[in-house]
Amino acid sequence: MENNPHSDSLLEKFRRTMKYAAAFAVIFAAGTLSAPLGDFAWTEARERIGTFSPKALERSAGTGVALGTLGGFRTVLADIAWLRGFHFWSERDAPDCLKYCELAMTLAPEQLFFLENTANYVAFEFPVWEIRKRGGFLRVPESVQREIQKKALADALKILDDAAENNPDEPKIFVLAAQLIAIKTDRIYGAPDYAKSAEYYRRACELPGAPWFAFATYAKFVGEHVPAERASARAFLDKRLAAAKTPGQKRFFSELLEEFLVPDS
Amino acid sequence: MKQIPAIEIENLTKDFRVGIRGVKLRAADNVSFRVEQGEVFGLLGPNGSGKSTTLKIILGLLRPTSGSCRIFGKNSGDVAVRSRIGFLPEAPYFYGYLSGRELVKYYARMSGVPAGKIDERTADALALTGMTDAASRRVKTYSKGMLQRIGVAQAIVHDPDLVILDEPTAGIDPIGSAEIGDAIRAMKSRGKTVVLCSHLLGQIEELCDRVAIMNRGKLVVAGTLDEVLTQRGKQLAVIGAGTPLTPDLVEKLRERDGLNIESVSHPRISLERYFLENLKNK
């Protein structure tokens, strides 16, 4: 055998290029031809399988989400991520704890356990760790502590808002947000932000499957603390009363209206 | 009427592209030779001489860059013509989980042997290669020599007209090697054409009617063993027994008529010597 230094002829190069171009064309044609079928199937499948939202992917990129995308084992991987996050919780390591909590939420976005606990960690535990890290409750000025607490509330609410965006039919997320606002603002400002909390309760109540206590708390908060919202709340609960199917439900809504939302005389 | 050659190669050239720059490596360079039907043909050459490339082109596994290769008058790329060819590659690797019999049957099916004749042909091929006793064992338990023999069996199971054997006796003991030699002679006696690639030059010399020798992609020589090995520039005198052959006598023999010379021929060297003398420094 001997080496021939001559380079390939133009024809040979063209043939080689055409070989790859033809393969590309076949795959592209298959992609185009199958797209209507794929799009049709994907529309229903996507709703049912809980794909990762782009935001969730952004948050958790590089932390094992690729494993989850392999399809399956998502529940168990989420559980493992949660356990890892819990390890960092026990070490008071907020950034790492949050990272694994978010990974668990990304892998199993339908599991409210992860969401509820992550929101609670962020709202209640993280600010305490932060204040302790800066010297403790006695040494950190009140104003700084308040800012830390306000940021914690905003961060926790963002987690819940993002989750609500991806699970718009889940009333429990809005209930969680409403409860968190009430408790947290009470601690920060000395009184709960009833208006904001009531707004979240209302959103929960507008969804099927909302717990009865959400209606009751909404009616109580609006009736006792948010006069501007009373007319709207009354109209909303009147509609629910009209739509009630059982005597028990009718009695429940009637009592709410009578107790908290009697029209001003 | 002249018979169509079993193999007819004309001006065959094969280039391979090497590396991302596409530098060409010429594996076969303008090679031409013919293999007639019914003969045993030896294809020789050192490693890297282009033998395997030529064989692959004959088998239709590679396309020539230029030139032509015809098998029984048909283009070697024609799939149908391969039902007339049997091939044993060098150091074959077969499906180890099959038994020898299953393996040969599988290849018989692939070669288009009719379903009703598969068992019979398989038994014949196993018997011819001396593998009947080991036919029920899994191929992965075979020794190197047994692998070669089962390789020969799969190559001949469909009773091909042309059998190509690449190093058929590699790793086989002398007895097994002699048995394969007998099998080749048996094939020749049945009118089959055999192409034999081997480094055992003694075996080639013993079995082949004609040889072609390749070196660095080029054909060095092709012809009958007599044509290749006979030294035409010299003569050989065979003197009868009892004749005192002294230098004086030789002188006198030159001057006198009436010599007692039984035959005169050209001296012939061994194939091995030819191989070494012609190829070692090229």
Add this chain to the structure above:
Amino acid sequence: MFFLKKIFWIARNTFTEAARQKFFSFLLLLGAGLTAVSLSLTHFDFGDSELKFIADFGFGGIFLFGSVLAVVTTVQLFFTEIENRTALTMLAKPVRRGEFLFGKFLGVWCLLGVFVVLMCGVLAAVLALRAGTLAEIAEARSLPPPFVDFVGLAIFGVLQWVRLGIVAAMTIAVSSFAQTYLYAVVVSFVALIIAQLQYVFADFASGEKVSFGVKALTGTATKLIPNLQLFNTGEALVLDPAGLSAATIMSALGYGTIWIAALVFVGMWFFRFREI
């Protein structure tokens, strides 16, 4: 008809060879064992139903081990055969390269079918066992019994078989031009992960903020990659009473079939030019 016979025998031989390999038994035992063991791991679950936790193990086992089987076995039975010259003896017979490659693919696909059937069988047994216990508990508390759809599980099995068929076809296409074993395996796995994330590219391409050039580029890229998440519908089919519409199932099967055909064709196309 001879060509069909040849394809059949190549496929059968490939299947037998693969099924007798320890690798197949190992992955099957691992996957099935994991699914069975999930019964005793439900204590580690946080909030989901037990059946979902068990099913998730099964679904994960089918796809993860099935994908490993699809990639490694295909490379082993196709690429390695070219590499160690077994293919030489086969292609020296009156066998076209296309027939050889298609037979190899069918053999691997049949093996994947057996894998999916056995894994789904184990999953069905485990789900039935646990669902029976949970139903008794539910009955004692006057609650509705847990829902498991075994017909849905069978449909899911078919969808997984098609999905793994796409993976095997991708691997065949890659192996047809790969020069090393490692290259064939690594590129096939990368292609698999990209195909799992295809919908992310599609979302990006349909985004409003993306420029026209980037949109065109990503849009084209999504046409070159199958969406394997499409087949990830186990939960809906097995644990959700609403199930999945027949139109969606049929569309997914059609989608997979088109991709398998195209990828096998590309494999044949490259293999046609391959110098072996």
